[in-house]
Amino acid sequence: MRFACLSLLFFLASFSQAQYQLSEDAEIAVVTLGPYQGEVWSAFGHNGIRVRDPKYGIDWFYDYGLYDFNQENFFLNFAKGLLKYRVGIRKWEHSFAFQKSLNRYIKVQYLNLTQEEKQAIFDYLQNNVKPENAEYLYNYVYDNCATKIRDVINELFPGRVQFDLSYKVEGKTIRDLMEDYLDYQPWGDLGIDVGLGTQVDREATAEEYMFLPEYIFKAFAEAEITRGNTSAPLVSSTEIAFMPKDQNNENGLWTPFNTFVLVFFIVGLITHRNMKYGKRTKWIDVLLFSFVGFVGWWVAFLWFGTEHLSQRNLNILWAIPFHLPLIFFTGKERFRKFFRLYFKVTAYWYCGVLLIWALLPQPLHQSLVPLVLTLVLRSFYISYYLGNKKL
Secondary structure: OOOOOHHHOOOOHHHHOOOOOOOOOOEEEEEEEOOOOOOHHHHHOEEEEEEEEOOOOEEEEEEEEEEOOOOOOHHHHHHHOOOEEEEEEEEHHHHHHHHHHOOOOEEEEEEOOOHHHHHHHHHHHHHHOOOOOOEEEOEOOOEOHHHHHHHHHHHHOOOOEEOOOOOOOOOOEHHHHHHOOOOOOHHHHHHHHHHOOHHHOOEOOOOHHHHOHHHHHHHHHOOEEEEOOEEEEOEEEEEEEEOOOOOOOOOOOOOHHHHHHHHHHHHHHHHHHHHHHOOOOHHHHHHHHHHHHHHHHHHHHHHHHOOOOOOOOHHHHOOOOOHHHHHHHOOOHHHHHHHHHHHHHHHHHHHHHHHOHHHOOOOOOOOHHHHHHHHHHHHHHHHHHHHHOOO
């Protein structure tokens, strides 16, 4: 799930075009990198495949987590969930040094393969990194840097590898699995919860756990490969190449919950003064309802206009798109009766949403509760003001 620049791609292009017959000393390993909290996408970890053959001076890292900022319609494809990722190769020593500098653990599982099996994997990877084969359509859960590792093995050795799936926890959803890695990414956690719909709220299958690099490591650890009538461990040995130093990760004060609680109190104070002096602070309404309306249109766009896992998104219950642009017309005298009713209904609607919050099939982020309470407060006040005061 790690992003990288195109400049990292194909710098070993001349080697990737060459055909090697691996020596008996060649090794192929699955590499698992631990979480890095510098970016939200790196918090889930990363996977790749290492190929080492001292006879040819090969020690390469095959990385399925790269993409090109210069690809056509990059930002549109990103928004629509149609972003193309690529596989590329780097020298292992460079990858190792870089990941070590990020203080993330590096675990290497050396695969127990015959010479023929090693060659098959190497040839497959060499063919994959050719420019005409390197791109694939990325998906958060079903096609990423982790699932590609599993898929390489399954494609080359169909039905012969049995992964250890004992890690599965009954009742755990795909969203639950994501949130296990987001303790130190509170805003990223909020964005994921708001952006993804009920498609990620069903119980995850054991195979689906493997969209996360940690579960690739666990699945390979006790996996077996069948050859004829015999089975053998798929992993011959595991090396902890680097263990990170202790990190004091903290979220700080500006978490979503704290931020929305502060917003609630600020808007509450403004509303108290408005009632005391018979006024309405219009700019606070414009900011509040424009923000919520914008989020609503974003949710609607993800639901109906993209390939993300964002369909049937119940955040639309609080992020009502119509707030934007309607909030800009509340000062029009001819719309007074309409908006009085609109905001009264809106206030009761939000009260209802809060009452059923914990019962919804999609768990809405708890930090949004103070935001919705703010919307209740301000909706009631706007309705009251429009019904009792001159504009």
